[in-house]
Structure formats: C-alpha cells, structure tokens
Amino acid sequence: MPLSTSSNFARPDDAFRAIVEAHRGLTEEQSADFDAALVLILANHIGDIDVLREALVLAKRRMIDGQQQQQQQQ
Amino acid sequence: MADANTHQAKIQFGYRRHPDQDRPGQSPAEHPVVIVGAGPVGLSLAIDLAQRGQRVVLLDDADRIGEGSRAICFSKRSLEYWDRLGVADRMVDKGVVWSVGRIFHGESQLYQFNLLPEDGHKRPAFINLQQYYAEAYLVDRISDLPDIDLRWRNKVTALEQRNDSVALTIETPEGAYRLHAQYIIACDGARSSLRQMVGAEFGGQVFEDQFLIADVKMTAEFPTERWFWFDPPFHAGRSALLHKQPDDVWRIDLQLNRYADPVVEKKPENVRPRIARMLGHDKFEFEWISLYKFQCRRMDRFIHGRVIFAGDSAHQVSPFGARGANSGLEDAENLSWKLDRVLRGTSPASLLESYHVERSLAADENIRESTRSTDFMAPNSHQEARLRKAVLSLAKETEFGKRMVNGGRLSVPCSYDSPLSSRDAEAWGGGPSPGCSMLDAPVSTRGGGQAYLTDAFRKGGTDFTLLSFGNGAAIDTPDGVKDIRIGGEGGLADPQGLVAKRYDAEPGSAYLLRPDGYVAARFRHPTRAGVAAALSRAAGLN
Numbered sequence: 001m002p003l004s005t006s007s008n009f010a011r012p013d014d015a016f017r018a019i020v021e022a023h024r025g026l027t028e029e030q031s032a033d034f035d036a037a038l039v040l041i042l043a044n045h046i047g048d049i050d051v052l053r054e055a056l057v058l059a060k061r062r063m064i065d066g067q068q069q070q071q072q073q074q
Numbered sequence: 075m076a077d078a079n080t081h082q083a084k085i086q087f088g089y090r091r092h093p094d095q096d097r098p099g100q101s102p103a104e105h106p107v108v109i110v111g112a113g114p115v116g117l118s119l120a121i122d123l124a125q126r127g128q129r130v131v132l133l134d135d136a137d138r139i140g141e142g143s144r145a146i147c148f149s150k151r152s153l154e155y156w157d158r159l160g161v162a163d164r165m166v167d168k169g170v171v172w173s174v175g176r177i178f179h180g181e182s183q184l185y186q187f188n189l190l191p192e193d194g195h196k197r198p199a200f201i202n203l204q205q206y207y208a209e210a211y212l213v214d215r216i217s218d219l220p221d222i223d224l225r226w227r228n229k230v231t232a233l234e235q236r237n238d239s240v241a242l243t244i245e246t247p248e249g250a251y252r253l254h255a256q257y258i259i260a261c262d263g264a265r266s267s268l269r270q271m272v273g274a275e276f277g278g279q280v281f282e283d284q285f286l287i288a289d290v291k292m293t294a295e296f297p298t299e300r301w302f303w304f305d306p307p308f309h310a311g312r313s314a315l316l317h318k319q320p321d322d323v324w325r326i327d328l329q330l331n332r333y334a335d336p337v338v339e340k341k342p343e344n345v346r347p348r349i350a351r352m353l354g355h356d357k358f359e360f361e362w363i364s365l366y367k368f369q370c371r372r373m374d375r376f377i378h379g380r381v382i383f384a385g386d387s388a389h390q391v392s393p394f395g396a397r398g399a400n401s402g403l404e405d406a407e408n409l410s411w412k413l414d415r416v417l418r419g420t421s422p423a424s425l426l427e428s429y430h431v432e433r434s435l436a437a438d439e440n441i442r443e444s445t446r447s448t449d450f451m452a453p454n455s456h457q458e459a460r461l462r463k464a465v466l467s468l469a470k471e472t473e474f475g476k477r478m479v480n481g482g483r484l485s486v487p488c489s490y491d492s493p494l495s496s497r498d499a500e501a502w503g504g505g506p507s508p509g510c511s512m513l514d515a516p517v518s519t520r521g522g523g524q525a526y527l528t529d530a531f532r533k534g535g536t537d538f539t540l541l542s543f544g545n546g547a548a549i550d551t552p553d554g555v556k557d558i559r560i561g562g563e564g565g566l567a568d569p570q571g572l573v574a575k576r577y578d579a580e581p582g583s584a585y586l587l588r589p590d591g592y593v594a595a596r597f598r599h600p601t602r603a604g605v606a607a608a609l610s611r612a613a614g615l616n
C-alpha cells in the first residue's frame with residue numbers, strides 16, 4: 001500500500017489543531033521531545049516500512065526545497 | 075597492555091624448528107594450505123580441513139594464548155560447529171549456559187528476552203566462556219590430528235602471489251625461511267598484516283565513545299543472564315553490562331565518553347570505585363581491564379588471488395551482539411568444505427567465489443546490526459539522543475517501544491541469497507528455505523537412544539546430505555551424498571514430531587543439506603534428477 005497523500009480526515013482542521021494544541025505551553029526542547037515520541041508512535045501504528053520510507057522522503061523534500069530556495073535567493 | 079593484568083597466559087607453547095626451515099632457499103617446501111593466525115577462526119578452520127582429510131600448516135607469530143579478555147559469548151551455531159570439530163562438549167561443560175537477557179533503564183527493568191524459548195535443541199542459545207579457554211581446547215584438539223602442523227613463533231613477513239601458488243616469508247627465532255602454498259588463509263585478526271601485504275583497504279566506521287571492559291573475580295548470586303542498563307543510577311547517562319563467565323569471573327562493560335583518557339581510566343584505582351558503585355561492594359579482584367574504541371569495518375573482497383581472508387582480518391564489528399568470533403567461525407565452516415572440494419578437484423576453483431559472496435553478505439548484516447546497537451548506546455547527535463530517549467520512555471508502556479530498544483542483537487546465523495541455492499519449486503509453509511541454516515530437533519534411533527538431528531548430520535560425515543521424510547517415494551541418493559531418513563523403515567524416529575514440524579515436512583519431503591549444514595534445496599516430491607541438479611549447483615559445478 002503506497003503512502004496516502006489524499007486528505008484522510010473528515011475534518012482536517014481538527015487534526016491540525018489537535019497537534020498544535022499539544023505543543024502549547026511546551027518549551028522548544030519539550031516540543032522536540034514530544035515530536036520524537038509522536039513520530040515513533042505513529043510510525044509503529046502504520047507498521048509498514050515502505051510507507052514509512054515514502055513518508056520520510058516526502059518530509060525530507062521540504063528540507064531540499066528549502067535549501068534550493070535559499071540558494072536561489074542568495 | 076592493561077595495568078591490571080593479573081591473569082596469566084593459560085598456555086605457553088614452545089617454538090620448534092621444522093625441517094622446512096632447513097631447505098635451500100631456491101626450493102622451499104610446498105603445501106596445499108597454509109593458515110596464518112591461530113585465533114579461534116584459524117584453529118577451527120585447521121581442524122575442519124584436517125577432519126576432511128587435508129594436510130594443513132598453521133602459523134602463529136605468538137607462543138601463547140590467553141592474552142586479555144576478548145570474546146565471551148559463543149552462539150548455538152558456533153557450538154554446533156564445534157560439535158562437528160569434536161570440542162563442543164568441553165566448551166559447554168566449562169561454559170556458563172544462558173539464554174535470558176534483561177534490559178534496564180535507570181532503576182527499573184524495561185523488559186526481558188529469551189533467545190531460545192523452545193526445547194528440543196542439543197545446544198543452548200549461548201554459552202559464556204573466556205576466549206582463552208576456547209582457544210586452549212581447540213589447540214588440545216589439534217594435538218589429536220597429525221595432519222595439522224602448528225608452528226608457534228612463525229610470523230609471516232612477506233607474501234608473493236604467483237600463478238599457481240603463493241610464496242611466504244616467515245620469521246622465526248632462528249631466522250627466516252620460505253614456504254610455497256596453493257592457498258593461504260589469512261586468519262591473522264583485525265590488524266591483519268596479510269591484508270596490507272595484498273594492498274587491500276579496511277574501510278568502515280570508528281565509534282567515538284570508549285568502552286571500559288573489566289573482568290572481575292567475585293562470588294555473587296546474580297543469575298546467569300545478560301544484564302544491560304541504559305542510564306543506570308550507578309553510571310549516570312551511559313550504558314553498562316554485566317555478564318557471568320566461568321571461574322566466578324564477571325564481565326563488566328561501562329561506556330565512557332569520547333574524551334576519557336585511556337591511561338587514567340584504565341588504572342585499577344580509578345576503575346575500582348566505578349565497579350563498586352555498580353555492585354554495591356568492593357569485594358572483587360581484577361582479572362583484566364582494557365579500554366576500547368569500537369569499529370565496524372570490512373574488506374571489499376575476501377579473496378585476493380590465492381589469499382583468502384576469514385574472521386577479524388576480513389571484517390570487524392563492535393562486540394555488542396557477539397558477532398565477532400561467532401561470525402568468524404561461520405566463515406571457517408563456509409570456507410572449509412569449499413576449499414576441500416577445490417583441492418580434491420571435485421569442484422572448480424570458482425566455487426570459492428561463493429565464499430566471498432555469502433560471507434560478505436553476512437559481514438554486511440553483522441556490521442549493520444552491531445552498528446545499530448552501538449549507535450543506540452552512543453547516539454551521534456542531539457536528535458538521535460532525543461529519539462532514543464523517546465524509545466526508552468515509550469518502552470515503559472508499550473510493546474513496540476520495548477522492541478525498538480537496542481541493547482545488542484545477539485548473533486544468529488545469517489541466511490544467504492546465494493548462487494549455490496536452488497529456489498523452491500513447490501509451496502512451503504515454514505521450515506528453513508534454501509540459503510538458511512539447518513535447524514536442530516530431537517530424534518531417536520531404532521534402539522530407542524535419544525539424539526539430535528545435528529548429531530545425525532555430524533555422524534554422517536558433514537558432507538552433502540539428503541534429509542528425507544517418511545516412507546514416501548524414497549529415491550536413491552546421488553553418489554557421494556549422505557542420507558538421513560526420518561520415519562519409515564530403518565529411519566530415525568521423530569518422537570515429538572518436532573523434526574517434521576520444524577521442517578514443514580510431509581511424507582516424501584526432502585532437504586538437500588550442504589556440508590556446512592545450510593539448506594541447498596528442498597523438495598516436496600524429490601526426483602533423482604532434481605536432487606542431482608541441485609547438488610551440482612550447490613557444488614559450483616554449473
């Protein structure tokens with residue numbers, strides 16, 4: 001099963017909001033710890049190494065795109 | 075090496091002049107096989123080759139064994155191999171048998187595991203035995219085998235590859251001499267000088283953190299389990315390990331940071347308080363102390379012309395997982411039967427290439443596993459440390475978290491994606507597939523004697539063997555192939571049904587085993603032609 005990138009939540013704003021709110025009141029350090037735990041919990045729930053790898057690539061592309069934009073601006 | 079080297083060499087061996095040294099320089103003695111290095115790998119390989127009928131010269135630059143504390147954990151697979159070499163009983167009798175490990179975080183236990191949760195195996199998951207005992211028993215076994223010519227204080231200092239042989243220059247207390255050999259097996263350890271002589275690289279990773287390893291003697295009531303701590307109260311922020319060895323000796327590993335000064339850290343007066351904190355008392359003596367930086371490296375190719383590398387000379391791993399000596403022993407068992415066939419002319423020299431293919435795959439797996447463990451213990455970045463922290467805290471509450479905690483994944487035989495294997499042509503719901511190691515199970519003989527499948531394999535002569543089930547369409551086995559029958563008339567009985575179960579066998583099923591106990595092919599309905607084809611593939615004949 002490939003990584004699903006169509007919208008899966010009936011109410012996507014609720015999902016986004018839930019994550020945002022979970023970070024409220026946390027220091028940068030705590031937020032980073034929280035994210036690390038959340039990623040591991042969700043990765044295990046997906047339980048499919050190919051889907052996980054696709055997700056990693058998709059997320060990583062943000063870093064690459066970001067770098068390219070920075071380079072173009074320079 | 076260590077300041078606290080109270081442990082004396084167990085055995086000292088004398089140098090003895092050999093007639094080969096008296097030969098004129100232009101006509102050196104010629105030998106089929108010379109093994110360089112009498113560590114666990116070279117010693118085992120020599121015994122294996124000699125049992126197969128080969129004459130072997132084994133050279134070592136030292137004159138003793140028992141230097142320091144190195145390997146302690148020897149795997150089931152290694153014990154099964156040593157069984158075939160006639161030394162396993164002694165190792166197991168002396169060793170500490172174990173299969174359970176516990177992982178702690180801080181004060182509390184995260185989980186425990188059992189490496190062999192089922193019965194019906196001749197050998198345990200692991201024994202702990204000081205490497206010097208293992209070596210001493212192997213040397214004793216060698217003295218029963220006149221075909222092995224073991225020469226101490228013979229140091230190889232030069233090597234020259236020729237078309238049909240290799241010329242070695244060997245330094246001894248009485249000067250240098252030369253030898254010619256058809257094949258050289260370099261078992262000369264991680265700092266291999268033969269590797270330099272063939273000009274090969276040894277690429278890989280060095281881990282920054284240092285590990286203090288101490289063997290201490292004390293009487294203690296801890297169980298014979300492997301205990302591993304992350305961030306224990308007695309050694310905050312780092313990892314620690316405690317494991318029992320014979321003679322009331324305990325192995326203790328303490329992770330230190332990358333800046334620790336080895337000279338200072340190794341001083342017994344500095345080690346003592348660390349260990350006293352761990353044990354809660356200081357009633358112990360030091361057997362040995364050393365400080366290591368671990369590495370994971372391998373050669374690109376294990377074969378360079380007529381020089382073949384095995385054990386630490388070919389690949390090195392960090393010790394978490396006990397994959398060093400154990401994987402070197404697997405190298406030896408993989409190489410020995412192939413070299414024997416090539417020397418006899420029953421297989422072409424190209425069969426040796428499969429040694430490189432199979433064992434370099436295994437090296438990659440062992441390096442991957444031990445790198446992951448070492449990285450988990452000593453995270454490389456802030457973010458890696460953060461992820462590890464998340465895993466450790468999730469492990470308290472969740473099963474998936476426990477399974478991600480990596481305090482060492484212990485050595486198991488690797489499976490080969492190999493040109494020697496024949497693919498399954500029929501459906502199998504279990505059992506070892508081609509390229510996997512055979513599994514043990516209890517059997518009983520006609521007379522009612524209890525034994526194991528691995529015994530039957532060994533007694534058959536550790537050659538190509540057809541393991542077949544039931545009375546089904548029994549086929550004549552091809553020439554030179556040994557037979558093990560389970561069930562049916564004249565076969566071994568399967569009293570608990572475990573052989574059939576572990577091999578997913580039905581009446582008529584058959585497995586073709588290689589001389590190293592790996593599965594070459596399996597058949598639901600074996601035919602003479604099918605078995606013969608698998609046999610010639612596994613012997614490198616096509």
Ligand SMILES: Cc1cc2nc3c(=O)[nH]c(=O)nc-3n(C[C@H](O)[C@H](O)[C@H](O)COP(=O)(O)OP(=O)(O)OC[C@H]3O[C@@H](n4cnc5c(N)ncnc54)[C@H](O)[C@@H]3O)c2cc1C
Pocket residue numbers: 110111112113114115116133134135136143144145146147148205228229230231261262263264266267268287366384385386387393396397398399400401402
């Ligand atoms: C702290 C520690 C813990 C370990 N724990 C484990 C464990 O629990 N389980 C496990 O499986 N492994 C373990 N290992 C790894 C294990 O010790 C090695 O993998 C093993 O010794 C390799 O055996 P070898 O025969 O390839 O080489 P070695 O044991 O290094 O033997 C090489 C031999 O070659 C000789 N030699 C070298 N150069 C020459 C020359 N030019 N001429 C002649 N002779 C030469 C040397 O004198 C030596 O005798 C551990 C290692 C360490 C350091």
